[in-house]
Amino acid sequence: MKILIYGAGVLGSYLAHTLVRAGNEVTVLARGRRYEQLKKDGIVIRHHFQRKNTVDQVNVINRLEQDDYYDLIFVVMKYNQFTSVLPILAQNNSNNIVIVGNNADSANMQNFLVENSEVKKNIAFGFQLSGGKREESGRIISVRGGGQMVIGSLDGDISFKSTLENAFKQSKYKLIYNDHIDGWLKSHVIAIVAMNSIHYLNNFEFKKISKNKESLTQMISAMDEGFMILEKLGYKIDPAFQVKIVRNYRKIGYYGMKIFHKLSVNKLIEGSFSEIEAVYRTFDELQKEANISTPVWDDLKKRSLEKYKDEVI
Structure with missing residues (x-):
C-alpha cells in the first residue's frame, strides 16, 4: 500500500517506522535539514522504554504534487502548521486523508478540503498517543503509549476504515475508533x-x-x-x-x-x-x-x- 506521511517530526517519524515495518511503501515529506537527514540516514529512532534502536529506509520528498497519488495520507504536524498544508492537500488527487495531532478546529479543516478539492476527499482525524524529541543529529527519542491512535470521522463511520486496517494489519499498532472525535x-x-x-x-x-x-x-x-x-x-x-x-x-x-x-x-x-x-x-x-x-x-x-x-x- 502506498502511504504518505506529511511531516517528519517525532510523531510522523514513529508512524512512518510503524507502517514500513507493516510492509507498506512509505514516503515521508520533509524539508530543509530534515529532508537531508532522512535521505542520508533514514528514520533513526531510539525507543526509550524498549531500550533499542531502529533504522528504516523510506522514500523522501520535499513537495506534494497534484498528480502524486497515495492510498493514505497521514498529516502529522503541529496545530499551527495545518492551515499551510490544507491548500496543498486540496489540490492533490489522493482521496483518503487522516489529520493527526492537537486540533481545536477539525470541522473547518474538513469543510475547507471538501469545498476546495476537485476529487472527493475522505477525511478522518486522529491523535497518536506517543511523544518524544528529535536530536540535532536527526535521531528520534521515542516515548510511546503502546503504539496507538485515537481516530474517528466527523461524519459517522470512517469510509476508508478497511484501507486503514490493512495498512496496520501486520503491525502491533492499535487504532482506537471514537464516534465523537x-x-x-x-x-x-x-x-x-x-x-x-x-x-x-x-x-x-x-x-x-x-x-x-x-x-x-x-x-x-x-x-x-x-x-x-x-x-x-x-x-x-x-x-x-x-x-x-x-x-x-x-x-x-x-x-x-x-x-x-x-x-x-x-x-x-x-x-x-x-x-x-x-x-x-x-x-x-x-x-x-x-x-x-x-x-x-x-x-x-x-x-x-x-x-x-x-x-x-
Missing part, C-alpha cells in the same frame, strides 16, 4: 493547553512545577473552566473521567499532576508554545460563544501569551 480532540486540547501554559511559564522545569502548589492548582482550575466552555456548547467531554477528577476529586487530580511532573521521562518530550498560542486563538471563538466566566483560564492565557510575545519580539 471532535469532542475528544477538543477535550484533549483543554488539558494540553492548561498543562503546556504552566510548563512554558516555568521554562519547562517540571520538578519545579511539581513543588509549586499555585501552578498545579491553576492548571487544574483552568482545565475545569475549559471543560465548562465545551459543556455549555454541547460538546461531549471524552474521556468523561477528566471532568470528575478536576471538579469532584480535585485532590486526586492535584496529586496526580504532582507525581506526573516528577517523572524523569518528561525531559524527553519536546515542548513548543507556538502550537498552544494558535490553539488559544481558535479557542477564543468558543469562549465568546459560550459567554461564561473563566477567570483562571483567562489569567493563564494572558500571562503565557505575554511571555510568548516578548520572546518572539
Whole structure:
C-alpha cells in the first residue's frame, strides 16, 4: 500500500517506522535539514522504554504534487502548521486523508478540503498517543503509549476504515475508533493547553512545577473552566473521567499532576508554545460563544501569551 506521511517530526517519524515495518511503501515529506537527514540516514529512532534502536529506509520528498497519488495520507504536524498544508492537500488527487495531532478546529479543516478539492476527499482525524524529541543529529527519542491512535470521522463511520486496517494489519499498532472525535480532540486540547501554559511559564522545569502548589492548582482550575466552555456548547467531554477528577476529586487530580511532573521521562518530550498560542486563538471563538466566566483560564492565557510575545519580539 502506498502511504504518505506529511511531516517528519517525532510523531510522523514513529508512524512512518510503524507502517514500513507493516510492509507498506512509505514516503515521508520533509524539508530543509530534515529532508537531508532522512535521505542520508533514514528514520533513526531510539525507543526509550524498549531500550533499542531502529533504522528504516523510506522514500523522501520535499513537495506534494497534484498528480502524486497515495492510498493514505497521514498529516502529522503541529496545530499551527495545518492551515499551510490544507491548500496543498486540496489540490492533490489522493482521496483518503487522516489529520493527526492537537486540533481545536477539525470541522473547518474538513469543510475547507471538501469545498476546495476537485476529487472527493475522505477525511478522518486522529491523535497518536506517543511523544518524544528529535536530536540535532536527526535521531528520534521515542516515548510511546503502546503504539496507538485515537481516530474517528466527523461524519459517522470512517469510509476508508478497511484501507486503514490493512495498512496496520501486520503491525502491533492499535487504532482506537471514537464516534465523537471532535469532542475528544477538543477535550484533549483543554488539558494540553492548561498543562503546556504552566510548563512554558516555568521554562519547562517540571520538578519545579511539581513543588509549586499555585501552578498545579491553576492548571487544574483552568482545565475545569475549559471543560465548562465545551459543556455549555454541547460538546461531549471524552474521556468523561477528566471532568470528575478536576471538579469532584480535585485532590486526586492535584496529586496526580504532582507525581506526573516528577517523572524523569518528561525531559524527553519536546515542548513548543507556538502550537498552544494558535490553539488559544481558535479557542477564543468558543469562549465568546459560550459567554461564561473563566477567570483562571483567562489569567493563564494572558500571562503565557505575554511571555510568548516578548520572546518572539
